[in-house]
Amino acid sequence: MxxxxxxxxxxxxxxxxxxxxxxxxxxxxxxxxxxxxxxxxxxxxxxxxxxxxxxxxxxxxxxxxxxxxxxxxxxxxxxxxxxxxxxxxxxxxxxxxxxxxxxxxxxxxxxxxxxxxxxxxxxxxxxxxxxxxxxxxxxxxxxxxxxxxxxxxxxxxxxxxxxxxxxxxxxxxxxxxxxxxxxxxxxxxxxxxxxxxxxxxxxxxxxxxxxxxxRPVKSKKVKVSNRYFDYFEVYKGDLIAIQQRDQNDVWKGLYQLPLVEVKNRLEKGAANISQLIDTKGLEISEVYEKKHVLSHQRLHTTFYKVEIDDLKHLNGDYRWVKRNDLHQYAFPKLISNYLFD
Ligand code: SF4
CATH class of the missing domain: 1.10.340.30 (Hypothetical protein; domain 2)
Structure with a gap:
């Protein structure tokens, strides 16, 4: 032809x-x-x-x-x-x-x-x-x-x-x-x-x-796995904690809020932040749940908000950034929708 x-x-x-x-x-x-x-x-x-x-x-x-x-x-x-x-x-x-x-x-x-x-x-x-x-x-x-x-x-x-x-x-x-x-x-x-x-x-x-x-014919179906992410907006006044993803995983190099990943839906919840911070006396509120679909993964995410009175209470490799400066960092769409919409 x-x-x-x-x-x-x-x-x-x-x-x-x-x-x-x-x-x-x-x-x-x-x-x-x-x-x-x-x-x-x-x-x-x-x-x-x-x-x-x-x-x-x-x-x-x-x-x-x-x-x-x-x-x-x-x-x-x-x-x-x-x-x-x-x-x-x-x-x-x-x-x-x-x-x-x-x-x-x-x-x-x-x-x-x-x-x-x-x-x-x-x-x-x-x-x-x-x-x-x-x-x-x-x-x-x-x-x-x-x-x-x-x-x-x-x-x-x-x-x-x-x-x-x-x-x-x-x-x-x-x-x-x-x-x-x-x-x-x-x-x-x-x-x-x-x-x-x-x-x-x-x-x-x-x-x-x-x-x-x-036409065309495809033989395989893409296998999609489920993951469960709890994100915490941890803030003190105008400062908010973010972290760069450095592991070999989705969104490597991008920034995110403090995250706790759990194995299943039953483990999800506000209490998971106790892995990052001493929660005594803190009020943790759930903001919303969101499902986010990637090519091979379905992310079940929940966003929480918690105010702390001392930055040292959050242990780990976090940056404290002024809210107005957050737009200078690259976030996955899921997080930027939460922060900026
Ligand atoms: S299948 Fe594609 S190439 Fe064939 S007639 Fe339709 S538009 Fe044209």
Whole structure:
């Protein structure tokens, strides 16, 4: 099937006008591709603009400290992306003299850059015929060719990558990759694809066989675990205690309120703060409960408030910060919603 010609024709008229597509540089492609992973364009766009405004070069990105990166990343989720980018920016400065490597193989040595991002940078910034395979591409190809191989199996991934590599336009690999991703995001969408208006309808095997909604096929269900977090807003006058998460766990590097994690729902409760503080004479009030869903974890959280009369009563590695200065720290959305909404 010659996919390149109709797709590129469509892309030249209908492709999305996005800021990283103007005056293309590898830095812009890298920044945009990593921000847009697991993220809708409408949500990621302001983040790209903010990062590009504050850190316009790879050098500026490398020189920033991690707290600044996480602060800019706040609210976007999957924070390991921001931490990995910081490492990659320093790799580029130290190993590649401040210029992005140009080959797929070298690009993959950068922290946080896998097959997908390396192919995107190699094709869009350096015009190399490397096909990207993201969720959009899996969906479009599985429908056009009516492929029932699971996209989350190693055999399926290899099959789709080989097919995508065969289909790419060697003359315009960057535009072709962006065209197929735009087509997946705008026409061949997960729910309610625009089949009746689709210019590939005649070629589409899943459409002819009436199985569009069954493509792509996935074999595994994501296993989600439950965790129980009690957060305590511990304060004295204008000062409030916060702590940086440093363990290898969700939200590493971000700030939070004093936390007690318990094993199950029965253990939850205001009394848990006695693990952090002597509660004698203190009034602890529950503010609210909130369920927060991450990709592999369901967090059952409860927020409490407690005023203390001596900062020394809270033992551990906490910072005391003025309420008005809290916005200078990067918090996960769950905590910033509590603090600022
Ligand atoms: S006909 Fe429907 S399923 Fe097939 S490519 Fe077009 S939008 Fe996708």
């Amino acid at each position: 010659n996919l390149a010609e109709p797709l590129l024709g469509w892309y030249s008229k209908e492709g999305r006008d996005l800021p990283w597509r103007q005056n293309i540089t590898p830095y812009k492609v890298w920044l945009s591709e990593i921000i847009m992973q697991q993220t809708r364009v409408a949500q990621g766009l302001p983040y790209f603009e903010k990062f590009f405004r504050e850190l316009p070069t790879i050098e500026a990105f490398a020189k920033a400290d991690q707290d600044q990166i996480l602060h800019l990343w706040q609210g976007l989720g999957y924070y390991s992306r921001g931490r990995n980018m910081h490492v990659a920016a320093n790799q580029i400065m130290e190993t590649y003299d401040g210029s992005f490597p140009t080959t797929f193989k070298e690009l993959k040595t950068l922290k946080g850059v896998g097959d997908y991002t390396a192919a995107a940078i190699a094709s869009i910034a350096f015009n190399q015929p490397k096909a990207v395979v993201d969720g959009n591409v899996y969906r479009v190809l599985s429908r056009l060719f009516n492929i029932d191989k699971p996209i989350d199996s190693s055999g399926g991934k290899k099959y789709f990558q080989e097919l995508a590599d065969e289909l790419i336009d060697p003359e315009s690999p960057g535009d072709y990759n962006q065209a197929i991703m735009d087509f997946g995001a705008m026409v061949c969408t997960p729910k309610n694809p625009l089949c009746e208006k689709c210019f590939l309808k005649e070629k589409c095997e899943a459409y002819h066989d009436g199985v569009v909604q069954e």
